[in-house]
Amino acid sequence: MKLDVPLPEGAEERAWKVVGAAFEERVPSPRERKVWRPVVVLAAVAVVAGAVASPPGQAVLDSIREAVGIERAQPALFSLPAPGRLLVESADGVWVVQADGSKRRLGGWREASWSPFGRFVVVARANELAALEPDGDVRWSLARPRVRFPRWAGDRIDTRIAYVSGRSLRVVAGDGTGDRLLRRNAASVAPAWLPGEGFRLAYTDRAGRTVVVDADTGRVLPPAAPPATAGTIQKRGASSEVVVDGRVVFRGTGEFRDVARSPDGRWLLVTWPTADQWVFVRTAGQRKIEAVSGITRQFGGGSFPRIAGWCCA
């Protein structure tokens, strides 16, 4: 098949002017960085250690953080620090962010969740539940009233999607078949699949109790430990901190919203609406922080987006 098109006159030169100028203006990453970086880090550690030793020092640090978030944040999400793809829920819809930073809006959906191996995405909006390919193509959809909190679980050959519809907890197979009512008394809280054999689902009933059910039989099961989380967000006065395995890995002024772990387990993403930033914290090996500012604007504006998952390299 011949798929040739003549190049338009002057386009290459116009583009090169822009690209060349951008290259000249970019901030290079100098080789000297390897030399001076430890010095700067040591100096910063010394300053911080001295400052936090006294309450006035702590107050000064907090005020600085409040003013700027992470000071040397990137102005845009140029790339993710680890392999995998992020699923993001914003006021503008649901987005998939690739490791190279490219973003794709899947459409005007409100909530989303990855399939277990990241091949598909389940999404929900007012009266619809749908399974999409990561490029936004709809595989199947189901009309149900007031759909919330879709959650997908399973293995390579058998999966289930749990969701709340009005006051009902419902389950449908991953291929969109066998949709059925599981419980009638669900609160407006996200259900959670429990690890292990079978399809055990924890949900909150309207009395505020956590109930574990077998998603295939509807039978109520004994209480179980909640699934592990990437990290726990704790409020400490005007600050928030992220705790992993009993250790504080990141602290900042204001509110943190979500914590997600990279598929390779080496990085945490902490979302920070107060600073309108995402902060990537490397928790394996040498600690490192990379921040991105202006998050709300980058996902269509409106309100600060939520992370629905970081999946599958």
Added chain:
Amino acid sequence: MRAGRDERAWIRGAQAGSASDLEALFRSHWPSAWRAAFLVVHDAAAAEDIAQEAFLAAIRNLDRFDRRRPFGPWLHRIVVNRAIDWARARALRAELELVDAAAPASSPDVGSDVVDALRRLSPEHRAAIVLRHLLGYTPGEIARLLDLPRGTVNSRLRRGLDQLQEELT
């Protein structure tokens, strides 16, 4: 083989700050980037913007780029995904603004039945065919570039080619 060595040398040079190496890399990849974008969006000005933006994104991430990997797939992934997004947005506008949509987009006179027939496919089918038949990627490589199951790529190629054949007969 030689081209691969040249490309790695250009990337190494560009990472070290050489504008001439970046220019060599740009000129080597601009034609395929523009053509791929054009064949998905069928609008010359938009293709220019998309290809240019893809290079700007590449520059922003140049320091992180792994020189052992080829530059083309990385660039084409950005180009084609952005082109699909643009074409979808235009389709949506066409539903809302029928009068505007009737106006022809800026386009060179390519004079090719195949290219004209391609215009009538969906952006997703166009992208699969462009990656396969213009840029020469295998279905497996296309699946990785577009983050799709391989079966989906195969079915898009098959349906796209069937539809092209119908348009051309």
